[in-house]
Amino acid sequence: xxxxxxxxxxADALPEVDVFSDAYATDPRTILDRARKESPLVRTQRGVEAxxxxxxxxxxxxxxxxxxxxxLFEKGGLGGTRFASTFVRNLNNSExxxxxxxxxVVGPSFTPQTVERLRATTRDLIESWLDEAGEQEEFDFMDTxxxxxxxxxxxxxxxxxxxxxxxxGRLSYSMTKMFLADPASRDEILTTFGELExxxxxxxxxxxxxxxxxVLSALVAGEREGQLTSTDSVTMVLLMLTGSxxxxxxQLAHVxxxxxxxxxxxxxxxxxxxxxxxxxMELARFAPGVWATARTAYEPIEFQGVAIEAxxxxxxxxxxxxxxxxxxxxxxxxxLEARRRNPPLNWGLGVHFCLGRFLATLExxxxxxxxxxxxxxxxxxxxxxxxxxxxxxxxxxxRLRYRAAA
Amino acid sequence: xxxxxxxxxxxxxxxxxxxTNLFAIDDDDGKVRVTxxxxxxxxxxxxxxxxVAMCPVVxxxxxxxxxxxSGDGAAATSEKGT
Numbered sequence: 121x122x123x124x125x126x127x128x129x130x131a132d133a134l135p136e137v138d139v140f141s142d143a144y145a146t147d148p149r150t151i152l153d154r155a156r157k158e159s160p161l162v163r164t165q166r167g168v169e170a171x172x173x174x175x176x177x178x179x180x181x182x183x184x185x186x187x188x189x190x191x192l193f194e195k196g197g198l199g200g201t202r203f204a205s206t207f208v209r210n211l212n213n214s215e216x217x218x219x220x221x222x223x224x225v226v227g228p229s230f231t232p233q234t235v236e237r238l239r240a241t242t243r244d245l246i247e248s249w250l251d252e253a254g255e256q257e258e259f260d261f262m263d264t265x266x267x268x269x270x271x272x273x274x275x276x277x278x279x280x281x282x283x284x285x286x287x288x289g290r291l292s293y294s295m296t297k298m299f300l301a302d303p304a305s306r307d308e309i310l311t312t313f314g315e316l317e318x319x320x321x322x323x324x325x326x327x328x329x330x331x332x333x334x335v336l337s338a339l340v341a342g343e344r345e346g347q348l349t350s351t352d353s354v355t356m357v358l359l360m361l362t363g364s365x366x367x368x369x370x371q372l373a374h375v376x377x378x379x380x381x382x383x384x385x386x387x388x389x390x391x392x393x394x395x396x397x398x399x400x401m402e403l404a405r406f407a408p409g410v411w412a413t414a415r416t417a418y419e420p421i422e423f424q425g426v427a428i429e430a431x432x433x434x435x436x437x438x439x440x441x442x443x444x445x446x447x448x449x450x451x452x453x454x455x456l457e458a459r460r461r462n463p464p465l466n467w468g469l470g471v472h473f474c475l476g477r478f479l480a481t482l483e484x485x486x487x488x489x490x491x492x493x494x495x496x497x498x499x500x501x502x503x504x505x506x507x508x509x510x511x512x513x514x515x516x517x518x519r520l521r522y523r524a525a526a
Numbered sequence: 527x528x529x530x531x532x533x534x535x536x537x538x539x540x541x542x543x544x545x546t547n548l549f550a551i552d553d554d555d556g557k558v559r560v561t562x563x564x565x566x567x568x569x570x571x572x573x574x575x576x577x578v579a580m581c582p583v584v585x586x587x588x589x590x591x592x593x594x595x596s597g598d599g600a601a602a603t604s605e606k607g608t
Binding site for chain 1: 537556583
């Protein structure tokens with residue numbers, strides 16, 4: 121890390137990008153490509169934004185930057201509530217030793233080897249839902265698969281009854297409104313928090329009586345060994361829920377839209393689905409659901425040659441990083457046969473690297489395996505609506521029509 | 527070339543284990559373990575390099591016994607010429 125020097129520029133002097141414009145919503149990559157040629161860091165309405173791959177890497181790896189959702193809760197009228205004071209202590213909002221302690225308890229439940237056990241059940245769920253869809257001419261992918269799968273998989277890994285998935289999905293839908301920082305959702309969030317707190321408490325109590333091999337049991341064991349308090353366990357359940365549902369639903373949808381719009385690549389996928397993982401990663405790179413993620417500088421710092429004031433949000437623009445030609449050859453092309461040498465940044469990097477990354481890719485892999493077995497071709501009916509631009513972008517109205525495989 | 531792991535930096539995500547069995551997550555502390563001190567063979571070098579590059583916390587590196595040099599995954603790897 122270099123110290124302050126004469127070459128340091130103030131954040132105000134950075135080129136500007138309007139991330140709330142219609143042009144950005146329609147085609148962010150053209151705007152970001154042009155801006156990146158001028159500067160790897162830009163100023164936007166929400167703070168300073170890294171738009172080159174190495175600078176985005178630096179955002180995740182800089183331990184002077186915190187995830188910091190406190191400001192979000194203040195803006196959403198949730199400041200001073202018991203919800204806010206509980207939730208700010210969660211894994212994602214803690215740093216240093218606190219973070220390492222919390223992550224160590226649940227980390228082993230999310231390794232590729234552990235989540236592998238959920239694959240068969242995940243596949244069965246997807247198959248049954250696609251059977252339902254098969255009875256119709258065209259169907260809504262969000263209602264049929266994308267909005268249902270993450271909540272079901274959450275129940276499975278947590279150790280909750282999978283029959284609870286619909287209720288859990290509804291609670292998560294209300295709870296994730298906390299990220300919108302809209303005071304209008306305040307009451308809904310607080311009510312849902314209470315309900316989720318009770319629900320998580322009951323599940324944990326059941327596992328205290330009869331431990332099994334799941335996340336709830338890992339939390340209970342963590343409590344017994346003094347690594348967690350019972351409040352830590354409840355907030356962990358809440359964090360895992362809100363971090364896994366709409367993000368994964370969004371990623372599933374973006375991948376399906378990308379494939380529908382690139383029938384040649386769908387043909388490539390069908391001709392040779394395995395190995396599936398690199399193809400899923402290329403699809404996620406090309407069509408990320410999370411367009412950007414934020415960190416906060418709580419002290420004035422120099423970041424990559426730019427003087428940043430305390431309280432500034434620094435964003436990693438995932439769309440920009442994933443389409444940086446210095447990191448990915450011919451990045452504007454979806455190429456399922458490309459051999460990529462860098463990870464897409466959809467799941468972040470650094471110590472806060474997405475805990476559920478292998479669950480998300482497992483869900484993506486099994487959806488793609490199922491459709492390639494079933495569908496010779498598929499297309500979008502109408503144009504999906506994108507909500508949440510420019511941050512977590514959720515497609516709505518993803519209607520699909522397919523021709524069944526012979 | 528041999529593989530090296532920085533266990534203090536490791537968060538136990540397990541990304542590396544999906545590329546090569548040269549790395550595994552230790553059951554005891556949930557962190558990465560290099561399963562063999564052997565010289566990396568030409569037919570596995572691509573997979574090991576991917577594992578190093580994909581580590582989210584730059585905990586892995588390759589050490590060249592002959593030159594003493596090392597490479598890590600800290601910087602974006604250019605795809606050009608590969």
